[in-house]
Amino acid sequence: MEKEIKLMKGNEALAEAAIREGVDGYFGYPITPQSEVLEYLAAERPWLRTGMVVLQAESEVAAINMVYGGAGTGKKVMTSSSSPGVSLKQEGISYIAGAELPALIVNVMRAGPGLGAIQPAQADYFQATKGGGHGDYRLITLAPSSVQEMYDFVHTAFELAFKYRTPAMILADGAIGQMMEKVTLKPQKERLADDKIKELYPWATTGRKKDAERTFITSLDLDPERFERHNHALQAKYKKIEENEVIVEMLNVEDAEYIIVAFGTSARVSFKAMDLLREEGYKVGLVRPITLWPFPKKEISQLAEKVKGILTVEMNAGQMVEDVRLAVNGRIPVEFYGRMGGMIPSPEEVVDAMKQKLIGG
Amino acid sequence: MVYKKTPLMTDKVLSYCPGCGHGTAHRITMEVVEEMGIQEDVLGVAPVGCSVLAYEFMNVDMSEAAHGRAPAVATGMKRLWPNKLVFTYQGDGDLAAIGTAETIHACNRGENITIIFINNGIYGMTGGQMAPTTLEGMKSSTSPFGREADIMGHPLKITELIAQLPGVYSVSRHAVHKPAAVRKAKRAIRKAFEDQLAKKGTTFIEIVSNCNSGWKMTPVKSNEWMEEHMFPFYPLGDIKKDGKLVK
Numbered sequence: 001m002e003k004e005i006k007l008m009k010g011n012e013a014l015a016e017a018a019i020r021e022g023v024d025g026y027f028g029y030p031i032t033p034q035s036e037v038l039e040y041l042a043a044e045r046p047w048l049r050t051g052m053v054v055l056q057a058e059s060e061v062a063a064i065n066m067v068y069g070g071a072g073t074g075k076k077v078m079t080s081s082s083s084p085g086v087s088l089k090q091e092g093i094s095y096i097a098g099a100e101l102p103a104l105i106v107n108v109m110r111a112g113p114g115l116g117a118i119q120p121a122q123a124d125y126f127q128a129t130k131g132g133g134h135g136d137y138r139l140i141t142l143a144p145s146s147v148q149e150m151y152d153f154v155h156t157a158f159e160l161a162f163k164y165r166t167p168a169m170i171l172a173d174g175a176i177g178q179m180m181e182k183v184t185l186k187p188q189k190e191r192l193a194d195d196k197i198k199e200l201y202p203w204a205t206t207g208r209k210k211d212a213e214r215t216f217i218t219s220l221d222l223d224p225e226r227f228e229r230h231n232h233a234l235q236a237k238y239k240k241i242e243e244n245e246v247i248v249e250m251l252n253v254e255d256a257e258y259i260i261v262a263f264g265t266s267a268r269v270s271f272k273a274m275d276l277l278r279e280e281g282y283k284v285g286l287v288r289p290i291t292l293w294p295f296p297k298k299e300i301s302q303l304a305e306k307v308k309g310i311l312t313v314e315m316n317a318g319q320m321v322e323d324v325r326l327a328v329n330g331r332i333p334v335e336f337y338g339r340m341g342g343m344i345p346s347p348e349e350v351v352d353a354m355k356q357k358l359i360g361g
Numbered sequence: 362m363v364y365k366k367t368p369l370m371t372d373k374v375l376s377y378c379p380g381c382g383h384g385t386a387h388r389i390t391m392e393v394v395e396e397m398g399i400q401e402d403v404l405g406v407a408p409v410g411c412s413v414l415a416y417e418f419m420n421v422d423m424s425e426a427a428h429g430r431a432p433a434v435a436t437g438m439k440r441l442w443p444n445k446l447v448f449t450y451q452g453d454g455d456l457a458a459i460g461t462a463e464t465i466h467a468c469n470r471g472e473n474i475t476i477i478f479i480n481n482g483i484y485g486m487t488g489g490q491m492a493p494t495t496l497e498g499m500k501s502s503t504s505p506f507g508r509e510a511d512i513m514g515h516p517l518k519i520t521e522l523i524a525q526l527p528g529v530y531s532v533s534r535h536a537v538h539k540p541a542a543v544r545k546a547k548r549a550i551r552k553a554f555e556d557q558l559a560k561k562g563t564t565f566i567e568i569v570s571n572c573n574s575g576w577k578m579t580p581v582k583s584n585e586w587m588e589e590h591m592f593p594f595y596p597l598g599d600i601k602k603d604g605k606l607v608k
Contacts, residue, residue, distance in 0.1 A: 053440045070441045073438055205438075207401045208421050208422045216424065217425060218407075220425055222414075
């Protein structure tokens with residue numbers, strides 16, 4: 001079969017992927033730089049294509065709670081937003097994690113704190129990977145660095161979310177959302193029929209069958225002993241995810257003396273910087289965590305045994321670098337280079353940082 | 362047999378104070394579901410407040426919602442299962458303070474859901490604080506000298522406000538403190554559920570109820586106080602019927 005290739009914006013690719021993945025419902029609220037997701041869906045009218053529900057909510061808070069409501073009934077549901085909007089969703093995300101529901105949340109990050117700027121940033125790394133809302137929970141966090149990955153990770157995120165009954169996040173940044181690239185589209189998947197949902201997901205509230213026990217969705221338990229057991233069960237699930245679901249791309253690490261660790265747009269910049277450094281004869285490799293949580297601790301720890309130093313490049317004040325340092329545990333120097341406020345580092349800046357902080361130093 | 366407990370109420374002992382109207386409101390809601398024979402097609406949403414554990418008592422499939430978000434949760438459910446009967450059960454703090462936006466916008470979209478709103482003019486679960494519907498001069502733990510409108514704002518007649526929205530098909534206000542009132546409230550819930558199944562739009566039922574603990578009165582006294590003070594400000598009856606405002 002001939003490949004279906006299209007030139008698309010990252011946000012549009014994500015929206016088209018949602019339709020073709022057989023998503024049942026999208027609930028969103030406009031915010032720059034991710035409004036194209038809702039706009040694309042509104043123009044595509046997927047309710048005519050697949051029966052997919054698309055609704056512009058009155059706020060990010062309402063949107064995430066619509067997602068919670070839909071997820072509790074076993075449907076494949078998602079929302080998307082950008083940093084300030086994702087902050088508003090944190091309460092709902094905590095409830096989704098606590099009630100153990102599968103859902104996809106997309107954050108096309110812009111600069112913060114506060115209303116910040118509309119230009120790309122990666123300063124929500126902590127929020128995404130360390131919990132974000134209240135309570136002990138984790139989000140499976142996927143970081144795309146191309147428009148193709150914006151498309152592909154919709155599938156990956158839902159696979160993982162349903163496998164573990166836990167929310168997953170695509171953590172992109174404004175550059176990935178706004179830029180245009182070629183995307184290979186996949187064939188349309190059918191949405192699950194209602195009867196199939198009832199059969200596959202007995203935990204979902206789909207109406208209490210005569211003489212059967214009712215099901216209910218909640219994150220509340222007023223019995224602290226029982227609730228501690230629930231927390232232990234959540235932690236056991238997160239441990240399993242950490243052991244089994246790490247995705248990481250490693251380039252030129254075989255002979256590398258120095259490593260750059262970067263994700264998303266920073267990884268694209270760092271890829272170019274690696275090439276420039278190699279042209280000058282420096283043996284530099286790139287590690288690109290695709291799952292930011294679970295973090296590729298083992299892979300980075302192993303590299304720390306053989307390389308001289310690591311430079312972490314991020315569009316923030318230094319967030320992922322803390323996880324890199326935990327993995328390295330003081331064995332080799334771990335340096336950081338970052339830009340903030342919506343600025344994107346240039347490859348030359350990364351080259352200079354590598355030379356000044358590690359190679360020359 | 363004169364009276365039989367509906368199997369759609371669980372055997373769990375209600376967590377409500379003796380004399381509170383919640384238990385009756387739960388029971389008549391579940392009786393309507395039983396009498397209509399729609400148990401397999403009902404999805405309920407519980408709020409945060411005294412009825413936070415409603416899903417422990419109502420023996421149908423339910424979801425707990427974050428404080429105020431029940432209409433959004435119900436929207437998600439109903440849009441994805443348009444043939445199910447979806448209802449929310451919410452208190453005044455939940456519906457008319459923290460959840461005002463969700464309430465108004467779900468109603469304004471004419472979401473085909475039924476909202477059952479218990480208005481007792483107080484935050485019961487957290488210990489009797491002032492609610493959006495607390496009457497002027499009424500005492501609560503955060504208005505210990507009585508609600509002063511110039512400092513604390515006026516009591517909110519959210520039900521009358523909601524009735525103005527074109528997406529809303531019916532709005533009525535009831536009580537459950539006397540057998541005749543209970544029968545009336547139950548008939549209204551049944552009508553609302555039937556209208557929802559006929560896809561008429563949002564149906565909204567307020568039940569003015571007592572909170573004898575929060576009001577610091579005996580159950581009997583609190584019902585008398587409710588008739589004397591709450592009913593004049595929150596008059597019972599139809600506010601919007603079959604899509605038309607009642608004069």
